[in-house]
Amino acid sequence: MTGGSEERWESALDAVVVYARGALCRRLARGTVSPGGRVVVTGLPRSLDPGSLRARVLDTPGVRVTEARVKVDAAPVAPGAAEGLGREVERLRDAREAVEARRDRQLGLVKEIEGLHPVAPGRKREDPHRRSPVEAWLELADFVDERLTGLHARLAELEEELREAEHALTVAAERLARASTDAPAAHVRTEVCAVLTLDGVEDAATHVRVELEYGVPGAVWVPTYRLTHHQGDGSGRLLLRASVAQRTDEDWTGVRIAFSTADLRRRTDLPRLRSVRLGRRQAAPAPSGWREPPAGLADLFAGYDAAGPRPATAFGPGGAVAGAAAADDDW
Known part of the structure; x- marks a missing residue:
């Protein structure tokens, strides 16, 4: 291949x-x-x-x-790569500031609606008591609740849009920082790959x-x-x-x-399994004195048998040397 x-x-x-x-x-x-x-x-x-x-x-x-x-x-890195990343960072920063401004305006509207509340007109001491316009107060409360519901929904959307804009700006700034520090003298960009x-x-x-x-x-x-x-509840x-x-x-x-709570770099080995015997415990057998003969024992005297016939002995039956006896006869 x-x-x-x-x-x-x-x-x-x-x-x-x-x-x-x-x-x-x-x-x-x-x-x-x-x-x-x-x-x-x-x-x-x-x-x-x-x-x-x-x-x-x-x-x-x-x-x-x-x-x-x-x-x-x-x-090799293109000459204008860092400049393009810089412009992208500026664009994302402007977009983040625009979303933040819309969010602040929405917060102002929420505070303005929250400040609406019924105020009874002033009454002098000699004036008679007047009936409170309860229906008008209830209509104002319904209007405030309905308006705040819509404003808070829009505020949640703007908060999410602001988080996404800040994340995109952070990623672009990180890329610009890497492009500015990765071997600026040689203008070389490295990329890690997997060859399969x-x-x-x-x-x-x-x-x-x-x-x-x-x-x-x-x-x-x-x-x-x-x-x-909660106090009084039996669960939490x-x-x-x-x-x-x-x-x-x-x-x-x-x-x-x-x-995971485990340690990724901790070495894990398979456990060594020991044998388990089921039944009554028996006494260990007594050691035996007999042993198997070592391997190659038959070949120990192979060289002696291949040396030829056995030589004649130099001593006679009486213990005297045969050659010496023959010399005495000559004398």
Whole structure:
């Protein structure tokens, strides 16, 4: 597969599981791939742990990922990239200020309507008592309630619009800061990608959906508990809220987020299972003195048997040397 073509796919962050330290992110990418080709998935953060990258194919039986590795691409930055980001930041700042001004005007209208209340006309001591216009007071109260309902609904919309404008301004300002500090001398932009090798692709243009999973540091969540109890009630209401802080170089807006109290970087090994015997306990058998002969014992004297016949002994039956006896006879 080294000689196949290479396709570039964009990815989108789908879900995040935030642990006590770190987070596990899940990205989805889709596209067409030819047989023997490789896929380069873009959009990964620079803070990811390369050893935690996992990839698998979804909804395409027979196709599987045989290799997944992290690659960093470098490309020259256009000369006007920083200027364009600066103009975008200015535009978003003006839009934020316009929404904030509309919100302030809406707050003024709410305060103005809330200040409406019936006031009885002044009466001198010699004037007779007059009947209170209760119907007029009730009509004024209904008008105030109806008007405040509409004003508060519009105020909630403006508050949400202001939060979105502030978020967009924050993201644009962060991009401008990165573009201004990422290797300004060489004008090089780096991008982290995942290179995937797919096996089992038979058609010339097979549509494949891929899931990427990787871990990132720089994320943490803190639980907050709130217990509500009314005096005289026999029950209460416990609310659990999670405050999330992250600097993973990714935007988590609109992403499904789950929480875990485990430590993502804690090593987990399988437990060692011990054997368990059921029944009455029996005494251990007495050790035996017999042992199996060592391996290769039969070959210990193989060299001696192959040396030939046994040599004649130099001593006679009486214990005298035969050669010495023959010498005495000559004398």
